[in-house]
Amino acid sequence: TAGITQAPTSQILAAGRSMTLRCTQDMRHNAMYWYRQDLGLGLRLIHYSNTAGTTGKGEVPDGYSVSRANTDDFPLTLASAVPSQTSVYFCASSVGLGQEAFFGQGTRLTVV
C-alpha cells in the first residue's frame, strides 16, 4: 500500500520563483496537513484541511497556500519563495482532525 506520498523529495529553488509541493494519500483520510520542520522548532503546522473542499490556516501560514479539490490530494504552493522557506516539508493525513497522523516521506526544499 502506498499510504501517503510526497513529490518531489528534494528541490533547490531560486528566490522569487513559485513552486507546488504535491501530496497524495490513498487511505481515504478526511484530514490532511502540511508541516514544516526546522532545527530546534519541531513540526509547525502551515495549513490543514478537515475535509475535501475546506482548508484552514495553521501556525505559520504566511507565504503558503493550499487547496483540497478532492479527498486524496493536498498540494502546497509557494507563490514567491524566500530563503526563510528553506525547510523540510511534511504532508500528513488522519482519519479526522486531532487523531493519529500518518506522514509522507518529506520534501527538502532549499531556497537560494
Place this chain on the structure above:
Amino acid sequence: GENVEQHPSTLSVQEGDSAVIKCTYSDSASNYFPWYKQELGKRPQLIIDIRSNVGEKKDQRIAVTLNKTAKHFSLHITETQPEDSAVYFCAAPITGTASKLTFGTGTRLQVTL
C-alpha cells in the same frame, strides 16, 4: 496561545538505562496524546498514544503516562537500546476553530554503548 511544551531538548543515556521525556499542554479539552519517533532522515512515525480516559498505556519497553489534572504526559522507555536513538515528538490536539495536532519541539535521545 495554546501550545505543547516538551523537555528535555536533548537526552543522553547509557544502553540499558531508562529514558523519560515530558510534555505539558495548555488546552484542558485535549483528549488524545500521541508520541512520534523520527529517525535521521526519515518521517515521524507513531510509536504509542493515549486517550484521556486512561492514565497509562504500555507497549513492551515503551509506556506513556497522562496526568490530566496537571496537564502533562510522559514517554518512558526502559532498557534502552542503540536503535532507540532518534528524535521524539509529543503532540496534542489544540482546539480553536478545529482540533489540530500541535507538536512539541522534540527531544533528541542518544543511547550510548
